Amino acid sequence: MKILLVDDSRAIAMVMCARLESFGHEVRHAANGQAAIDLFQAEAIDLILMDIEMPGMNGFEATTRIRALEGHEPWAWTPIIFVTATDTDSNLVTAIEAGGDDFISKTVSEAVLQAKMKAMSRIAALRSRLSQANRKLQDQANRDGLTGLLNRRAMDLQVDTLWEQAARAGRPFSLLMVDVDNFKRYNDHYGHLAGDECLRAVANCIDHCVQHAHDDRTALGAFAARYGGEEFAVVVPDAAPGVHAGLASSLVEAVHALRIPHEKNGDFGVVTISIGGACIDPTAGHVKELFRQADDLLYKAKESGRNRAEVC
Numbered sequence: 001m002k003i004l005l006v007d008d009s010r011a012i013a014m015v016m017c018a019r020l021e022s023f024g025h026e027v028r029h030a031a032n033g034q035a036a037i038d039l040f041q042a043e044a045i046d047l048i049l050m051d052i053e054m055p056g057m058n059g060f061e062a063t064t065r066i067r068a069l070e071g072h073e074p075w076a077w078t079p080i081i082f083v084t085a086t087d088t089d090s091n092l093v094t095a096i097e098a099g100g101d102d103f104i105s106k107t108v109s110e111a112v113l114q115a116k117m118k119a120m121s122r123i124a125a126l127r128s129r130l131s132q133a134n135r136k137l138q139d140q141a142n143r144d145g146l147t148g149l150l151n152r153r154a155m156d157l158q159v160d161t162l163w164e165q166a167a168r169a170g171r172p173f174s175l176l177m178v179d180v181d182n183f184k185r186y187n188d189h190y191g192h193l194a195g196d197e198c199l200r201a202v203a204n205c206i207d208h209c210v211q212h213a214h215d216d217r218t219a220l221g222a223f224a225a226r227y228g229g230e231e232f233a234v235v236v237p238d239a240a241p242g243v244h245a246g247l248a249s250s251l252v253e254a255v256h257a258l259r260i261p262h263e264k265n266g267d268f269g270v271v272t273i274s275i276g277g278a279c280i281d282p283t284a285g286h287v288k289e290l291f292r293q294a295d296d297l298l299y300k301a302k303e304s305g306r307n308r309a310e311v312c
């Protein structure tokens with residue numbers, strides 16, 4: 001384990017370091033609370049042994065601050081054991097209240113010190129596995145099972161946040177509604193499984209283009225989501241004028257260029273998409289208005305012959 005030892009006494013720290021290193025641990029030493037926080041932020045620490053009385057920031061305050069830092073990351077938790085010369089009841093209570101997990105005396109025997117750390121590292125490992133599993137679950141809950149894009153629920157949540165940010169910054173907000181053309185006929189002709197495969201390929205193509213626009217900074221922060229069925233949404237939260245129109249055209253071209261056969265898609269002969277795109281000033285309208293405008297324009301793109309984008 002990488003252990004952060006926080007103690008203002010150089011002599012005690014040297015003895016402790018030697019003991020811990022003899023158990024096979026890697027030790028970092030901080031001489032006060034602030035130095036401990038700096039080291040905690042700079043390195044991946046597995047366990048903290050925290051002194052209480054120190055000049056400047058004491059161990060209780062350092063612990064409270066470390067817990068606050070961990071609060072920004074769901075499920076983050078580093079075991080903190082207070083090590084003190086005065087193991088009074090009130091010190092113990094304050095230590096636990098500050099976010100500490102255990103309390104040992106500076107004169108603790110080697111066997112007890114080693115056993116305590118073993119127990120804490122076991123809990124920390126369990127917690128870390130739980131945290132990974134939760135992150136994975138959270139990610140799965142946000143993704144559409146077929147295409148791997150963000151699902152509608154996750155998109156709605158992101159749009160709410162990004163919309164408010166754009167309103168505060170006075171930036172325009174764009175949305176593209178993307179729909180696969182004559183997709184019912186595709187399913188009817190090639191079968192539902194082939195339809196699934198086709199949706200995956202189209203989603204992948206859209207995602208790739210949008211990611212590219214994000215990476216080359218023409219549409220920073222843009223992302224694609226599966227809106228439902230054979231419909232996708234592309235959110236462009238920070239677009240310079242005309243960016244959403246350019247992105248819409250490139251999506252139409254890119255999906256056409258996939259050349260996925262679709263005999264029942266009019267004269268096109270391949271899978272195509274239609275797009276309705278809108279851009280509005282968030283301070284002057286409601287997000288529902290953005291979706292309504294994009295939907296109306298998607299309808300217009302369908303009416304005008306499909307395989308095209310209608311954008312305002």
Ligand SMILES: Nc1nc2c(ncn2[C@@H]2O[C@H](COP(=O)(O)OP(=O)(O)OP(=O)(O)O)[C@@H](O)[C@H]2O)c(=O)[nH]1
Pocket residue numbers: 146179180181182183184185187191192193194195196199228229230302
């Ligand atoms: N294979 C497959 N089909 C889906 C999925 N979700 C929706 N669909 C199908 O998508 C089709 C959409 O049909 P419509 O809404 O009539 O639209 P369309 O045939 O694409 O016609 P236009 O939009 O007017 O070009 C329906 O047949 C749905 O069953 C899916 O996950 N997999």
